[in-house]
Structure formats: structure tokens, C-alpha cells
Amino acid sequence: MEWEELVGLEATGENVADSAEPPAGRFARLRERLAKSRQALGAELSAGLFERLDEQTWERLEEALILADVGAKSTAEVVGRLETEVEAGHLTGPEQARERLVELLAAQAGVESPRLELTAKPAVVMVVGVNGTGKTTTIGKLASVLKQRFGLRVVVAAADTYRAAAIEQLETWAERSGAEVVRGNPGGDPGAIVFDAIAAAEARGADVVIADTAGRLHTHGNLMEELSKVRHVAAKRLDGAPHETLIVIDATTGQNGLRQARAFAEAVELTGVALTKLDGTAKGGIALAIAGEMGLPVKLIGVGEGIEDLRPFDAEEFARALVGE
Amino acid sequence: MFDQLSDRLAETLSEVRSRGKLTEADVDRAMREIRLALLEADVNFKVVKSFTAQVKERCLGAGVLDALNPGQQVVKIVNEELAALMGGASRDLAFASAGPTVILIAGLQGSGKTTACAKLAKLLAKDGKKVGLAACDTQRPAAVEQLVTMGERAGARVFEQGTERDPVEIAEWALGQARAGGLDVLIVDTAGRLHVDEALMDQLVAIRTRVKPHDVLLVLDAMTGQDAVNVAESFSERVEFDGVVLTKLDGDARGGAALSVKAVTGKPIIYASTGERIEQLERFHPERMASRILGMGDVLSLIEKAEEVSDADKAAELERKIRKQQFTLDDFLEQMRQVRKMGPLQNVLGLMPGMGKAMKQMRQVNMDDRELDRLEAIILAMTPAERVDPTMIDGSRRKRIARGSGTTVQAVNQLVKQFAQMRKLMAQLAQGKMPDPAQLMKGMR
Numbered sequence: 001m002e003w004e005e006l007v008g009l010e011a012t013g014e015n016v017a018d019s020a021e022p023p024a025g026r027f028a029r030l031r032e033r034l035a036k037s038r039q040a041l042g043a044e045l046s047a048g049l050f051e052r053l054d055e056q057t058w059e060r061l062e063e064a065l066i067l068a069d070v071g072a073k074s075t076a077e078v079v080g081r082l083e084t085e086v087e088a089g090h091l092t093g094p095e096q097a098r099e100r101l102v103e104l105l106a107a108q109a110g111v112e113s114p115r116l117e118l119t120a121k122p123a124v125v126m127v128v129g130v131n132g133t134g135k136t137t138t139i140g141k142l143a144s145v146l147k148q149r150f151g152l153r154v155v156v157a158a159a160d161t162y163r164a165a166a167i168e169q170l171e172t173w174a175e176r177s178g179a180e181v182v183r184g185n186p187g188g189d190p191g192a193i194v195f196d197a198i199a200a201a202e203a204r205g206a207d208v209v210i211a212d213t214a215g216r217l218h219t220h221g222n223l224m225e226e227l228s229k230v231r232h233v234a235a236k237r238l239d240g241a242p243h244e245t246l247i248v249i250d251a252t253t254g255q256n257g258l259r260q261a262r263a264f265a266e267a268v269e270l271t272g273v274a275l276t277k278l279d280g281t282a283k284g285g286i287a288l289a290i291a292g293e294m295g296l297p298v299k300l301i302g303v304g305e306g307i308e309d310l311r312p313f314d315a316e317e318f319a320r321a322l323v324g325e
Numbered sequence: 326m327f328d329q330l331s332d333r334l335a336e337t338l339s340e341v342r343s344r345g346k347l348t349e350a351d352v353d354r355a356m357r358e359i360r361l362a363l364l365e366a367d368v369n370f371k372v373v374k375s376f377t378a379q380v381k382e383r384c385l386g387a388g389v390l391d392a393l394n395p396g397q398q399v400v401k402i403v404n405e406e407l408a409a410l411m412g413g414a415s416r417d418l419a420f421a422s423a424g425p426t427v428i429l430i431a432g433l434q435g436s437g438k439t440t441a442c443a444k445l446a447k448l449l450a451k452d453g454k455k456v457g458l459a460a461c462d463t464q465r466p467a468a469v470e471q472l473v474t475m476g477e478r479a480g481a482r483v484f485e486q487g488t489e490r491d492p493v494e495i496a497e498w499a500l501g502q503a504r505a506g507g508l509d510v511l512i513v514d515t516a517g518r519l520h521v522d523e524a525l526m527d528q529l530v531a532i533r534t535r536v537k538p539h540d541v542l543l544v545l546d547a548m549t550g551q552d553a554v555n556v557a558e559s560f561s562e563r564v565e566f567d568g569v570v571l572t573k574l575d576g577d578a579r580g581g582a583a584l585s586v587k588a589v590t591g592k593p594i595i596y597a598s599t600g601e602r603i604e605q606l607e608r609f610h611p612e613r614m615a616s617r618i619l620g621m622g623d624v625l626s627l628i629e630k631a632e633e634v635s636d637a638d639k640a641a642e643l644e645r646k647i648r649k650q651q652f653t654l655d656d657f658l659e660q661m662r663q664v665r666k667m668g669p670l671q672n673v674l675g676l677m678p679g680m681g682k683a684m685k686q687m688r689q690v691n692m693d694d695r696e697l698d699r700l701e702a703i704i705l706a707m708t709p710a711e712r713v714d715p716t717m718i719d720g721s722r723r724k725r726i727a728r729g730s731g732t733t734v735q736a737v738n739q740l741v742k743q744f745a746q747m748r749k750l751m752a753q754l755a756q757g758k759m760p761d762p763a764q765l766m767k768g769m770r
Contacts, residue, residue, distance in 0.1 A: 130576065165474055250546075255367055280519040
């Protein structure tokens with residue numbers, strides 16, 4: 001999956017160097033990092049797992065997927081299906097079984113050719129999630145890609161008025177990426193800031209508005225209500241806005257991720273997931289459960305702290321990484 | 326907090342309980358349910374395996390099969406094993422005999438280190454300690470500003486030197502400042518780092534070596550999944566942390582990571598963060614948490630919270646009233662008002678026995694703060710005598726109360742009925758009896 005495919009635009013910016021890198025190399029880093037988790041866990045799928053297809057194989061496969069945070073339900077579905085197909089004689093040999101496993105996982109994780117909808121002008125992208133998942137960092141990186149790779153004019157709305165120094169953090173990122181910031185005061189009304197940011201984007205002829213919001217636990221009803229209001233303000237100000245509402249999920253998150261996604265979807269109608277911190281040993285299997293159960297596609301992945309460490313999500317790549325290929 | 330897990334175990338065990346006698350097949354089935362519930366609660370796969378094996382062994386070996394009430398025996402065993410796994414007794418910070426006590430805070434990005442630093446500062450300041458904060462997160466943009474702002478709110482001095490200097494140097498300098506300023510405690514905030522990031526882990530070790538902390542605390546997000554064991558093992562190996570601060574427990578994460586970390590590293594969870602406000606950091610109580618997992622609620626924490634906003638005498642009186650079923654609508658009103666002082670309703674209700682399941686229903690009937698306003702109006706429309714003995718409220722009284730409170734007779738009825746059930750239930754719980762889930766459900770509607 002390339003950025004051009006994801007956003008449906010041609011690269012025009014000056015900084016397109018990494019597209020020259022062959023796809024194999026682009027994911028080498030991700031795979032290299034994921035390799036560490038294999039060493040750390042020791043319960044991974046060994047190359048010879050599918051040599052014998054018996055009860056033990058399925059147990060070990062289940063264990064590996066559960067350890068990757070895929071969750072009991074999705075794991076049972078995938079393993080059950082693979083087992084059935086093997087027993088029915090549809091799959092012969094370890095190679096076929098392995099490829100089929102990747103296929104099944106990818107089908108769970110991916111929605112066919114996900115797109116980041118940026119055709120409106122300005123397109124409004126709202127970014128939400130629980131505390132500490134990496135919303136501000138993701139926004140900084142996304143602004144950078146859109147600005148430098150596609151030459152888009154980006155306005156970021158600093159609508160996290162709650163956390164101390166969140167506005168300053170976003171401003172630092174904006175400076176690095178060359179995006180413009182619309183900000184209010186700490187404790188200010190986040191809806192008003194999003195409103196102002198859309199107005200500013202229109203006045204300046206900007207292409208994209210990315211709204212940062214305060215991290216909030218999905219169990220705090222009043223904070224979720226506030227988030228709904230921010231969304232309504234955006235929708236009122238501009239028809240069709242927000243065009244994208246992304247929930248940022250930390251790859252280290254366990255099964256609670258599904259609850260998070262459900263609660264946020266209810267409050268603000270999510271359009272996709274940004275899965276962050278995939279550069280650790282956590283594999284982010286919860287994203288597969290979210291995509292599988294809610295039909296909510298993962299669109300972006302974060303694999304590091306650098307400004308270039310945001311990538312379009314590729315279901316097959318992800319599935320392979322999940323089973324340690 | 327551990328609500329869903331409690332629900333699940335209660336369901337599993339209620340089936341066993343209703344049968345009266347326990348067969349090995351029963352135990353196996355219960356263990357399967359427990360295993361699934363624990364996995365869904367994000368307890369590490371391997372920890373789950375050994376835990377269920379242990380519980381099963383005890384269930385079969387302890388003569389449970391012939392016991393009069395095997396269900397309760399299983400509850401007890403699971404409870405005990407969970408409590409043992411969670412850490413036995415709680416541990417205190419190790420304070421220095423002289424000079425500032427140095428507390429080093431470490432953890433992954435986004436786990437809540439900076440917030441935990443400020444909350445800990447606030448908590449220790451409440452004990453009369455002079456606290457300083459060292460801003461050694463030079464990595465994340467604006468992390469220093471965040472600590473400065475939050476430190477101010479906590480009433481702590483913040484030692485910062487911007488982001489250009491080496492964090493190891495800043496830590497050492499801050500310790501010098503803390504000494505010179507005669508502070509009791511210095512809390513060192515550090516950058517979030519991945520446990521596989523060698524360079525940053527080395528830096529953390531260097532800070533540790535330089536400032537020789539009395540306590541190293543790992544900050545762990547309660548929502549962490551299976552990876553928690555890898556994180557904990559790495560941090561344990563490299564910086565030998567002494568205890569854990571568990572954050573974001575005010576969410577609905579089941580928090581199985583807490584179990585895993587304790588099981589794998591043997592390090593206790595010392596503090597739990599239960600809300601966004603700066604004073605929402607509490608001592609972690611493993612035994613209580615285990616009870617909570619089993620759906621037996623957390624009466625102790627609740628009473629402790631009540632103590633903070635009221636006074637000890639009142640809390641003792643309340644406990645006595647609950648036990649004797651002498652809890653009146655006036656007490657209820659008083660409690661309701663205190664509850665609102667404690668924070669958002671959902672947090673507090675989460676602490677109450679059996680509220681896990683009830684919470685879901687509450688959400689359906691929209692048991693929010695507006696609902697509380699309505700209840701308050703109804704109670705205030707009653708005479709003092711009616712509040713003490715709601716059974717005297719007959720038809721004409723109901724009409725009067727409904728008119729007086731601007732509600733309906735049905736609403737008054739409902740409150741009176743709910744109150745009667747609640748009073749009975751609370752008394753049972755306070756006496757340590759397992760609530761009957763069916764009755765509990767009825768009581769809540």
C-alpha cells in the first residue's frame with residue numbers, strides 16, 4: 001500500500017524520497033522491529049509449525065494469536081476456519097496452510113483498498129482516542145506527509161485544551177512539518193477552535209484541517225458528549241465535515257481496544273483506525289479484532305518517533321508480521 | 326474497573342452454585358470459563374495457564390467436592406489465588422532516612438508518567454512532604470512544559486533545564502537543587518521509551534546509576550495487553566524497578582496486565598490512578614482488587630473514599646447503619662451528595678458491590694447526574710418521618726411527594742421500592758455474604 005493509493009492523490013511535494021525505495025525495503029524496518037518480538041516471546045510460530053497439522057498445531061497457533069492480542073473470539077474464528085479447511089482437504093502441505101492463514105488474517109484485518117478521504121476542500125480530519133495513544137504525534141506526522149509529499153496546505157486545530165502543554169506539543173510538531181496552527185487558550189472550548197480552524201482554512205485556501213482532540217477514556221460520558229459536540233460544530237460549519245474521523249489505538253492495547261473503538265464510534269462515527277507504537281514488541285492484534293468485528297478499517301500505522309514513521313496500513317503485510325514472517 | 330471479569334466469574338460460578346455439588350467436570354468447565362475471562366481481561370496467556378492449573382488443583386484437592394456449598398468454596402479459592410497473584414500485602418515507598426528520597430519514574434510512551442509524577446507529588450505533599458520534580462523528559466515535545474504546569478498544580482517545585490541538556494545531567498543537577506532546598510522527595514520524570522530501544526534504556530540505567538533512587542516505579546497503562554509481560558520483564562532486568570503505578574483504571578479495562586506483571590516480575594503494584602484529576606491517585610489494594618474481580622465489590626475503598634470527603638465518625642456510623650439495615654433516605658441523600666463530591670458517578674458506582682452488571686443497566690436507564698437531581702427532589706419532598714421509614718408512604722403521600730417534587734407517582738414508587746431492596750442488599754454485602762445476582766438485578770431496576 002502506497003500513500004498515493006491511500007489518499008488518492010499524486011505525489012507533488014519535494015519530499016518523496018521514500019517512494020523511490022522498493023516496497024520490500026520500506027517494510028524491512030517494520031519487519032526487523034517485529035522480529036525482536038519473536039525473540040522476546042518464544043511462543044511464536046516456528047517455520048516448521050505446519051509440518052504436521054494436528055491438535056498441537058492449532059493450539060500453538062491459538063497461543064501465538066492470543067499473545068498478539070488478537071483476542072479469543074477472533075482467534076477462534078480464524079483458527080477454526082483454517083482447521084476446517086485443512087480437514088476438508090482443501091489445503092495440502094505446510095506452505096498452503098501458511099499462505100491461507102495469512103489470507104484469513106488479512107481478510108479480518110483489512111477492508112479492501114481503504115482510502116483516506118481528502119477530496120473536499122478543505123477536508124476535515126478529526127483525530128480521537130484515549131489518553132496516551134499518540135494522537136498529537138500521529139497528527140504531526142500526517143501533516144508532514146500531506147504537506148511535504150503531496151504539497152497540501154495543512155491547518156492543524158489544537159483542540160486539546162485539557163492536557164497541560166498539549167498545545168505546545170502540537171505547535172512543535174507543526175513547526176517541524178510546516179503546517180499552520182489554529183489555537184485557543186488552555187481550558188478553552190474545543191468546538192470553537194475547530195470552528196475557527198475550518199474558517200481559517202477556507203479563508204487561506206488550505207486543503208486539509210486536522211483536528212487534535214484531548215485524550216479521554218471512553219467511559220467518561222460527559223467527555224464523550226463533549227467530543228460529539230465538537231463533531232457537530234465541524235459538521236455545522238462545513239457540509240460533510242469531518243470527512244475522516246480516526247481513532248488512534250496504541251498497539252500495546254489489549255482487548256479493551258475494542259471497547260474503546262465501539263464507544264468512540266458511537267460518539268463520533270469513526271471512519272478508520274491509526275495503529276501506533278508498532279515499533280515495540282506489541283503486535284497490535286487488537287486492530288484485527290476491531291476491523292473484523294466492527295468493519296472499521298485500519299488506515300495508518302505508526303512505527304517510530306520520527307516524522308517519517310507513519311505509513312499506510314497494508315493488511316497482508318500486517319498479517320505476515322502478526323504470525324512472525 | 327475489573328467489572329466485566331467479575332460479571333463473568335459470577336456467571337460461571339452461579340451455575341456451579343445452583344447445582345449444589347461439584348464434579349471434576351464442573352471444575353473443568355468453570356476453569357475454562359475463568360481462563361477465557363482472564364484472557365479477555367488481558368492476563369498473559371502463560372499466567373492464565375498456570376493460574377487455572379493451580380486453582381483447579383486446589384479445588385479438587387481441598388475436599389471441595391464433598392463440601393456443603395462448593396460454589397462458594399470455589400469463589401473463595403479463586404479469590405485467594407487471585408489475591409496471592411496480585412501481590413499479597415501492599416508495599417510502601419522506601420523513604421530515605423536523611424536527605425531527599427529520590428523516586429525514578431519510568432515507562433512506555435503514553436502510559437501516563439508525567440501525570441503520575443504530578444499526582445504522586447500531590448499525594449506526598451498531602452502528607453506534609455516538600456516535593457520536587459525533575460524534568461528529564463527531553464524527548465517528547467512540550468513534555469517539560471507539561472510537567473511545569475502540572476507541578477504547579479501539585480504544589481511541587483519543578484527543576485527543569487529545557488531540552489538541550491543530557492537527561493542524566495539534569496537529574497543530577499535537580500538532585501543537587503533538591504538537597505540544597507531541603508526537599509523531602511525528588512520525583513524524576515523520564516521520557517517514555519520502548520523496552521527494546523537499547524540507547525534509551527541505557528540512558529535510563531545511567532540516570533539510575535547517577536541519582537541512586539530509593540524507589541524506581543514503572544508506570545503501566547491498565548489497558549495494556551499481552552505485551553505487558555515483555556515490557557515489565559525488560560524494565561525489571563534493566564532498571565530493576567521496585568513497584569508499579571497502574572494508570573487509567575477509571576476506564577473499563579479489566580486490567581489483567583496488573584496480574585501478569587506481578588506474576589512475572591514479582592513486583593507489587595503500589596499506586597493506582599483512577600481519574601483525570603490530580604488528586605486521583607490511590608494506594609493499590611491487591612486483596613480488595615481480588616474481591617472486586619470476583620464481584621464482591623470494594624466496600625472498603627468506598628468507605629475510604631467516603632472518609633476523605635466526610636469524616637471518620639460519619640463513615641463508621643454509615644457502616645453500622647448499613648449493616649443493621651438502618652440506612653435511611655436521609656443517609657441516602659447525604660451519600661448521594663457526597664458521592665457527587667467524589668467525582669463522576671460512574672467512577673464511584675464502579676466501587677460498589679455488584680455494580681458491574683448494574684452499571685450497564687444504569688446506562689440504559691440513564692442513571693446520570695440529572696437522574697440524581699430527580700432523586701434528590703423526590704427525597705426532599707418527603708417529611709423527615711417518611712425518610713426514616715419509607716414504608717409509611719401510602720397512596721396520598723405518594724401523590725403529595727410527586728407533586729412536591731415535580732415528578733410522577735411512578736417515580737416515587739420506584740424510588741421507594743429500589744431503596745428497600747438496596748438497603749437489604751447493602752446489609753448482606755456488608756456482612757460479607759455473596760449477593761444473589763438475580764436479586765441484585767431486580768434491585769437495580
